[in-house]
Amino acid sequence: MGYNRQYASQIWHTVQKVPVGKVANYGLIADLSGLPGRARLVGTIMQYAPSEMNLPWYRILKSNGQLAFSKGSPMALKQTEFLAGEGVIVTNNRVNLNQFLWQPDLGELLNMQY
């Protein structure tokens, strides 16, 4: 259909790995999915994730900690709620990465499969 299944399974699987209460950026997800330099693809593909999959899309942010959606937009508000629900503070459409960025250790990375 409208998107590449191979990319989708890799990306969705990686996004599922981001732990509750932490966030990651698009570039990191791309790297860990075996798609270095393909940050844009992550956002593109995540739109197609079926809702019943409960993909934690809201844990993925831009490289500077900003939400991908513009401030005040319905999606940004929803994302802010989801994050607040698990303890991640969003102020002025941005998250403090020093505090909430997911920093996987080598063990986690070596166990990652897709």
Add this chain to the structure above:
DNA sequence: ACAGTGACAAGTC
């Protein structure tokens, strides 16, 4: 075939 678009990122000024 070709040009525009986009849930991005990093570098330069």
Add this chain to the structure above:
DNA sequence: AGACTTGCCACTG
């Protein structure tokens, strides 16, 4: 801190 440029490439018309 912004604004602008370049790199990325799947998808769409």
